[in-house]
Amino acid sequence: MHIVVCIKQVPDSAQIRVHPVTNTIMRQGVPAIINPFDVFAIEEALRLKDRFGGRVTVLTMGPPQAEDALRKAIAYGADDVILLTDRAFAGADTLATSFALAQTIRKIGEEHPVDLVFTGKQTIDGDTAQVGPGVARRLGLQLLTYVSAIDTLDLEGRSITVQRRSEGGVQVIRTRLPALITMLEGSNQIRFAGMDDMFRSARFEVPKWNKERAGIEDVSKIGLKGSPTVVSKIFTPKPRAVKAQMIGADLDASGTANAILDILSGQHPRLAQELGLITP
Amino acid sequence: MSENTAAPAKPKGKKRLELDPRLAAYKGIWVFVEMERGQVHQVSWELLGEGRKLADILDVELSAIILGGSSEELGSAARSAFTYGADLAYIVADPILTDYRNEPYTKAMTDLVNKYQPEILLLGATTLGRDLAGSVATTLLTGLTADCTELAIDPDNRGLLATRPTFGGSLLCTIQTLNYRPQMATIRPRVMAMPDAVPERRGRVISENLQMQEDDIIAKVLEFIPDEAQEQAQLAYADIIVAGGRGMGKAENFRLIWDLAAVLGAEVGGSRPVTHAGWLPADRQVGQSGKTVRPKLYIAAGISGAIQHRVGMEASDVIIAINNDPNAPIFDFATYGIVGDAVQILPVLTDAFRSRLAVNRRAG
Numbered sequence: 050m051h052i053v054v055c056i057k058q059v060p061d062s063a064q065i066r067v068h069p070v071t072n073t074i075m076r077q078g079v080p081a082i083i084n085p086f087d088v089f090a091i092e093e094a095l096r097l098k099d100r101f102g103g104r105v106t107v108l109t110m111g112p113p114q115a116e117d118a119l120r121k122a123i124a125y126g127a128d129d130v131i132l133l134t135d136r137a138f139a140g141a142d143t144l145a146t147s148f149a150l151a152q153t154i155r156k157i158g159e160e161h162p163v164d165l166v167f168t169g170k171q172t173i174d175g176d177t178a179q180v181g182p183g184v185a186r187r188l189g190l191q192l193l194t195y196v197s198a199i200d201t202l203d204l205e206g207r208s209i210t211v212q213r214r215s216e217g218g219v220q221v222i223r224t225r226l227p228a229l230i231t232m233l234e235g236s237n238q239i240r241f242a243g244m245d246d247m248f249r250s251a252r253f254e255v256p257k258w259n260k261e262r263a264g265i266e267d268v269s270k271i272g273l274k275g276s277p278t279v280v281s282k283i284f285t286p287k288p289r290a291v292k293a294q295m296i297g298a299d300l301d302a303s304g305t306a307n308a309i310l311d312i313l314s315g316q317h318p319r320l321a322q323e324l325g326l327i328t329p
Numbered sequence: 330m331s332e333n334t335a336a337p338a339k340p341k342g343k344k345r346l347e348l349d350p351r352l353a354a355y356k357g358i359w360v361f362v363e364m365e366r367g368q369v370h371q372v373s374w375e376l377l378g379e380g381r382k383l384a385d386i387l388d389v390e391l392s393a394i395i396l397g398g399s400s401e402e403l404g405s406a407a408r409s410a411f412t413y414g415a416d417l418a419y420i421v422a423d424p425i426l427t428d429y430r431n432e433p434y435t436k437a438m439t440d441l442v443n444k445y446q447p448e449i450l451l452l453g454a455t456t457l458g459r460d461l462a463g464s465v466a467t468t469l470l471t472g473l474t475a476d477c478t479e480l481a482i483d484p485d486n487r488g489l490l491a492t493r494p495t496f497g498g499s500l501l502c503t504i505q506t507l508n509y510r511p512q513m514a515t516i517r518p519r520v521m522a523m524p525d526a527v528p529e530r531r532g533r534v535i536s537e538n539l540q541m542q543e544d545d546i547i548a549k550v551l552e553f554i555p556d557e558a559q560e561q562a563q564l565a566y567a568d569i570i571v572a573g574g575r576g577m578g579k580a581e582n583f584r585l586i587w588d589l590a591a592v593l594g595a596e597v598g599g600s601r602p603v604t605h606a607g608w609l610p611a612d613r614q615v616g617q618s619g620k621t622v623r624p625k626l627y628i629a630a631g632i633s634g635a636i637q638h639r640v641g642m643e644a645s646d647v648i649i650a651i652n653n654d655p656n657a658p659i660f661d662f663a664t665y666g667i668v669g670d671a672v673q674i675l676p677v678l679t680d681a682f683r684s685r686l687a688v689n690r691r692a693g
Contacts, residue, residue: 063601063635064499085605086618147467174496175636177475182463191430191547194460210551214612215429216365216455221552229464235607239486277472277509283502293650293666302674305667306681309649312665317647320625323568324593325686
């Protein structure tokens with residue numbers, strides 16, 4: 050069995066803050082991490098490998114420094130990684146990104162045919178959740194988004210049964226391999242990197258593929274040229290002018306709690322009525 | 330939406346849109362009406378309200394696209410769609426479409442688009458809407474902008490201006506789809522206002538057949554496990570939300586969040602670290618990568634207020650924040666702030682609410 054996991058290196062948005070005076074974002078010192086949603090995809094792929102054997106290849110498209118994310122994937126236990134990096138990919142939107150990734154996966158599959166592609170449900174920087182469905186469509190893979198559990202995998206029979214989150218419930222769905230799965234967060238917990246894998250990752254020579262290596266000839270389908278969407282404007286959101294009114298600085302917990310209730314009753318009578326704090 | 334705008338490159342400036350004549354034939358605005366087990370998702374009506382405004386600016390028709398298994402249900406959804414502003418409903422009724430599956434829904438939608446050629450196609454940014462939108466846009470090879478918070482029309486070229494948060498919500502960017510049609514966008518529940526229904530409004534129905542047999546479809550739905558009432562997170566539409574963050578310390582402490590929520594009749598939410606750690610189910614995450622909420626009261630316990638969380642909840646009427654760090658960013662935009670350990674304050678707050686509500690219930 051061969052699983053390809055698509056990940057992205059992103060800035061840790063939890064550590065981005067808006068400058069209180071200039072209302073511009075402060076990016077300095079914000080570390081680059083593996084997109085947290087993709088970590089669940091890596092772990093799920095490794096679990097399948099633990100159970101069924103086979104190999105896990107982790108793929109990312111990005112600038113040369115995205116190598117760090119792939120090295121981390123090796124430390125978790127990936128067998129191989131590929132960094133798809135080429136200036137020609139710059140400015141790609143989700144459609145162009147899905148084309149480049151799909152071509153690369155096709156190329157990877159020439160050597161080791163691919164049974165499953167995993168990815169996170171979305172990234173924390175773009176937040177689009179569009180690349181997974183796009184890659185599946187381009188490769189003709191069965192698409193399984195928001196998967197919370199893999200119930201069965203039958204490699205001989207080429208079938209897979211998963212639970213996937215849908216509006217109002219969970220769908221249990223069975224389909225055929227090859228398939229692309231986007232993993233729901235919280236569905237597993239990433240393992241600790243083992244000593245051997247950590248040593249291996251430190252020494253690992255990360256293969257870098259340019260567009261030729263990935264078998265991409267048509268440059269009109271990648272990068273800015275291959276992107277139907279363009280960004281016409283970037284701006285910062287309007288700041289909220291008022292800071293919180295602080296309650297209970299000189300009170301104990303019970304005094305603070307009652308102070309909050311008094312404020313709700315006094316300042317927000319309609320809300321307080323709906324809560325039942327005051328009677329009409 | 331550009332993956333790369335996340336690390337914002339230089340804005341490209343406004344480009345003149347000279348549409349290929351073949352694309353200029355694309356006319357009208359479509360809204361995908363999402364049906365789940367006979368129920369229309371409210372986001373669909375919100376989008377019809379927004380679509381109506383855009384259709385009036387462009388002077389074109391607004392259509393509702395309704396796919397599903399039962400023609401009665403679809404007919405009833407179409408009648409509702411007319412009251413919310415649709416002029417026209419395209420309906421594809423087929424038992425194959427009873428449960429949502431990517432393949433037949435993508436087929437039904439792309440066939441409709443290719444035949445009737447809308448210039449704009451809007452979908453709700455739900456799990457279903459996002460799954461479908463990504464596949465449809467890739468099949469049609471057109472642009473798709475996710476999670477828009479504002480839609481407008483470029484007066485110069487009649488193109489769609491789709492504004493969305495990026496970079497975890499710290500920036501907004503406006504995206505255009507140039508020489509491709511339709512221009513596709515998804516919008517989250519609760520971002521656009523719910524329009525008023527005009528009960529006497531009517532429209533036309535166009536029915537199409539699905540060009541697919543059950544045998545053509547590989548994926549089979551074996552079972553649908555509906556959420557139990559208590560598990561069913563109706564966060565987006567909740568009036569009161571009690572939410573917890575990493576400051577709750579450990580999973581077990583979330584009992585305190587649930588306790589307060591039970592007393593208030595509130596929904597429970599959380600920040601990203603909490604759903605990633607499995608302390609709460611994923612669909613309870615509030616924020617840029619979770620749900621957008623706008624309750625009347627939002628109680629944030631042990632949540633620092635990172636931008637990614639903030640963009641999902643700052644439209645709440647009243648925000649009460651409890652955090653032990655007096656410099657936590659949440660105090661920059663909460664209505665009321667309490668500096669302290671949420672794990673200690675929550676039970677006391679729950680007791681205070683409980684006793685005061687009990688008194689009023691007796692009095693009332």
